[in-house]
Amino acid sequence: MSKPTANWDKVGDRFYRKIQLYSDVFDADLELENYLIAGAPYSGAVAFHRDEERVQTYRGNQTSKASIDIYSCAGKLIRRINWDQGPIKGLGWSEDEKLLVVTNDGTVRVYEGLQTDFVPFTLGHGAEEHGVLSCSFYSTGFVALLGNNHLIEVSRYDEPRPHLLATAPDQAVVSWTLISPADSLSRSVEVLLAIGQTIYVVDASEAEDRGLDKGPFQHISVSPNGRFVALYTIDGKVWVVSSDFQDQLSEYDTKSKTNPKDMQWCGNDSVVLAWEDEVHLIGPNGSATKYFYDGWVHLIPDYDGIRLFTNEVCEFLQKVPDVTEEVFSLGSTAPASVLLDAMDQLDKKSPKADDDIQLIRQSLDEAVDVCVRAAGHEFSIHFQKQLLKAASFGKSVLDLYNSDDFVDMCETLRVLNAVRFYEVGLPLSYDQYIRLTPERLIERLINRNEYLLALRISDYLRLPTDRIHVHWASQKVRVSTEPEDAICRLIVQKLHGKRGVSFEEIARAAHDEGRQKLATDLLNYEPRAGKQVPLLLSMQEDVIALDKAIESGDTDLVYYVLLSLKKKLPLATFFRTINSRPVATALVESSAWEEDQDMLKDLYYQDDRRLDGANLLLMESLDQTDNQHRIDKIKFASKLLVDSKEFTSQKAALDEIPRLLKHQVTYEKDFSPGFVGLSINATIYKLIRLGALKRAQKLQSDFKVPERTFWWLRLRALVAKRDWTELEEISKVKKSPIGWEPFFSEVLGAGNLRVASGFVGKCTGLRVQERAEMYVKCGMVGKAAEELLKGKDLEGLRELRGKAGGRELGEVERAIKVLESGKR
């Protein structure tokens, strides 16, 4: 086994290593220089598209057909997309491996999950007229540069909303790139445009000139963490500055006369320049190293390093991780390095192993940790094993050690080694795996149809397997040529009862494939009623969709189905459909009550719901401003109720409305406006206040207002009118149907003590004490005393003494005396 440091190179004071991931990657005939290449982040798939603008060797007609080819990192063809849509101006990937293809006219095609058909959308904002020049992609979106220097951002693909960024000066853009929203200070995308001598920073609201004078910049590139920017000037220098353009960090002179074809970051602290067959790695402080190749080299930057593609090999260039350096670097005396040595000695059965252990005894736990972590960063299985063995040995010496990290690392490495296998072709580094997360790794495996591996890994890592099953089944439905019954049986047999399996998705795949029967059969196994609804609707199973929507309890779904049913069906059929479903009827009614009363009228008519129909008309009449229209509506409403016995009282009430309105119109003519709209009681009240008692009485008898009500109205109106004479007049009447206390309290409330007191004597139904109280309220203690005397209430009188004063006190005293003497 070669040394682990064999592929290391020193750049400045740091080591970089170039790991050969796969060999024999591409066909030797493939002319890499003629291809546009884009690689998905986290060692994902690589898309190739032959650059139409370049000359190429003529090979007969078999290759003349344009296509986009998707390869794995190991050079395995995953998919070929035939392409006849003209020149491609942007080819890129999202973090979740959606392939994005942008054409000149601003059409964006989103190919999800490597296998499926595309979903298109257009950029708009003038992309069609001015044409797209180029695109720059980030994890969840991209920015397109148009011919007129306008920038259009799309920040997500599930619901793309292209929007225009601020306008940059209309001069030639030499090069440009962007800082992704996740890394920028403003949390929104920032585009760096190299224009003239300087750089413009453009976001949604403004375009700011950074005032640089070293340009024009041929290349511009932002580090993966968004904190640094590398600039390549026309005179062959590389500048690294902080992304806010405040600090200049390093400068490197390539002394090259030719412009490199690409400049990318390798991790966060070095920049890689690529010419046709030469690669420069520039570390901090201007130190550099060079690599030479036989053929064309392509750079695909990743989060923690950079992948280099040539026809023969796929390599990964990265800074040697700190822990790896600690363990392996020559002459290292770090505890981990000693521990590794101890392991070697142990293998040789040498007692030096123990010496080594004793040497690092103090920091043994740290040494174990470092070995475990270094194992993670190792691509070679041999060294992984070495390091893990060393760690295992080290921890066996320790009394107390938490092995969780060790166990996790072993699991992780098993997974990594499995997916790095050339047939799978996902050469993930440890850091990439952590950032990608196991769940999304599974997703990627599914997209590559590696179902078995995905299942094994899911089981191994205790992850849910539902997605895998569903994807498998959907794929089965799409491609299988077996009879539909058999497919259905097979799928159900495998997936039924498994947690989280969405039969709806499988059924949708079947539906999209045109296998209606299969779709229906599969949908029956979907446990979530709500999920079934949209598919059922698109399958024209309207009634079942309605039932399922109701079953789900989600009123939004029910509304949704109802809306589409209403559009589709004749009204009568629609009513019949909802009729037997109370929830549906209720929803139709409550929404139509505010929005579509005409339909409601039809509904009530068809259902023979006369009272509701009449109510609706009454409501309409309330909305009318013209009296005659109102009356017409109400007459119509009353007509609806004419034949039914149960609604006679409602009908009677309806019939009274026009009568009342007519009266009120007359009163308005005779007296003053403000009658129309009043209730009968209010009308009577108003009439009395205006002094029209006769008319009020007429109205009373016309509408059979009860006598008691009428008296109350009269009392309140007179008090409000302060018509004391009239009230005193009334007090001469013998009987009142409401008694006399209301008269007393209402008048008293209005503040007329004198008139109020006139009613006390008429309250014959009350006890003397209450009457006395009433007198006191009117301020007539004398009268109160008289009352109490009549009632022979000595106690009351004594209490009264406190309230009396002056002359009245005498009266009270006298009354007390009378009583006291009477007692004796």
Added chain:
Amino acid sequence: MAIHTSISTSEFGDKARRELLHLLEQVRGKKNLVIARCLAAPLNLFVKFSTLQEYGVDRVFFVENSNVDSSQRNVIFLARGDKSKHVTAIAEQIRMLRHNGQVDHEFSVLWVPRRTLVSDQIFEEAGVLGEVNVHEYPLYFMPLADDLLSLELDDAFKDLYLWQDPSAIFTSAKALMLMQQKHGLFPRIIGKGDNAKRLADLLVRMRSEISADDESGGAGSSMLDLAPSQSIESLIIIDREVDFPTILLTQLTYEGLIDEFYGIASNQTEIDYATVGAAPTPAGSSSTAASQSLKRKIPLDATDALYATLRDSNCAVVGPILSGVARRLQSTSDRNNIAAKTTAELREFVKELPGYQAEQASLKLHTNLAGEIINRTGSDIFSRVLEVQQNIAAGADPTTQHESIEELIARDVPLPTILRLLCIESTVSNGIRPRDLENFKKAILQGYGYQHLLTLSALERMGLLIPRIGGGLVGASAGPIGKTTNYNSVRKTLNMILDDVNETEPDDVAYVFSGYAPLSVRLAQCIVQKQYLINLTTQKGTNAPAAAASTAAQGWRPFEDTVRQIRGATFDEAQLGDEKAVRARQIINGSERDSGKTVVVFFLGGVCRAEVAALRFVAKQLKEEGRGKKLLICTTGVLTGDRVVEAAIEKRSFAN
């Protein structure tokens, strides 16, 4: 997530605030915010306007006013996605802005609590879907107090009982599911009422759907989340329909009366300056705003210690409490004045000074307010109404009260008051004798206008005001079991009328209505306070249901017979969860502790402040018993009787 911490209501507010600010942050730069009016007050519960400003909100408009201008490029709409009215209005405004503005607007819409298919469809038809950034803002429960969560669905009552529209049930189920996802399954779902049953069924269904749901199939919902909760004992769902009379009665707690008289919207009430005096404004800043309206906004929540003691008291004792506090403040300030102070004491005093001042201000406010309320409760009409209510609730022959009601109509008492009386009679005695009902209807039409034909018909539809079938006597009016409530029997077995309740030192929940114990609260007591209820009934010598039953009984036992006499479905379901997960957790956590668990009481359709006060009283009793049980009250919205009948009242009239 293995250990479920106990529920605190503040977490709901925090979450809502975080999510809103996050959504606002996603829109770069200054923005104008257009919100639906019904969301304005709830928003105020957990986020301040100044905070919104920090997040770039320039001006706030109401959707209903449709007056949003082009002063900012970014416009964010915030409205309920399930209200097609809002959706249409917003679509209209977007189109308007797009047409007449020179500004190239960026539109975002935040749908509360979720994005609906219908909203998408309306947007699509209006041709605006393509240029709007649509987000969901999952705002469900909002904290009104540390033991009260509300969905603040203003229309829930109307939708549920007038239109039979189950949207509110679905929203409630969603909200409760979120709670379950955070705190584990409710180990027991128990409740009363047809809609409550529907809600419980929906919860069970959603649970099975969630375990079949792929979206959360990732790391989000592991097996443990679907295990029964450690911190929640049970969920009690009470359908408002089960107990209409309680909500229709006039509440007699301080907070209840404020709600009755002035209305409380999301812990805020508006009261005339004349009543409470001007706000203690520190600067002239708000005086300009004050001059515009004669009302003063008063926040009512437990952060004001005085209010916290007052809110649940019977209004009869509010006066004494206030004067006690006044005396205490007086004496402390006196003592502080006379004593010659060392500097240390002085420093101490100064430190507490702001507290004193706040207390003084609060005292002044509540003295004024309480004075006004006591004035109002002293009025002739108020006591007449109360008398009628209490007589009917206590089971007096309602016909004896008819004269009073007729008189009140003639005296032009506000219509809601009258309707409440009639609805109480109808719901307590399963309808009003048809002949009497006809008379009342006629009196109402004559007294308040013929448009109320619609009102009456709506009330009948809601089952609040119905003719008694068969027209029999009151006592014989027990309808078919499950459809109606036999109040005569239930009143006795659950001891709902306590004539000698102590209002100062309450000894039973009945204090909140001065002698009437709400049926809804009694039902909750049937579950959480079995022994107390048994004692109460046996003490009185009435026929106690199976007094031998142990308090350890679960579910409705031993009150099944009584509960059966109340309308609506009865249910009691245990959610056991995945057996493996349960066992796993038992191993982790050891034996289960029973104390300190929360009982969630959910009022579907709404709750009134008096019921909240009563349940708080129950919680206090439980605490004194030392069982450590906590009550968390959740509801679709806070109601008063007026709001109930107003759902039916036709607001238009024939006046032009």
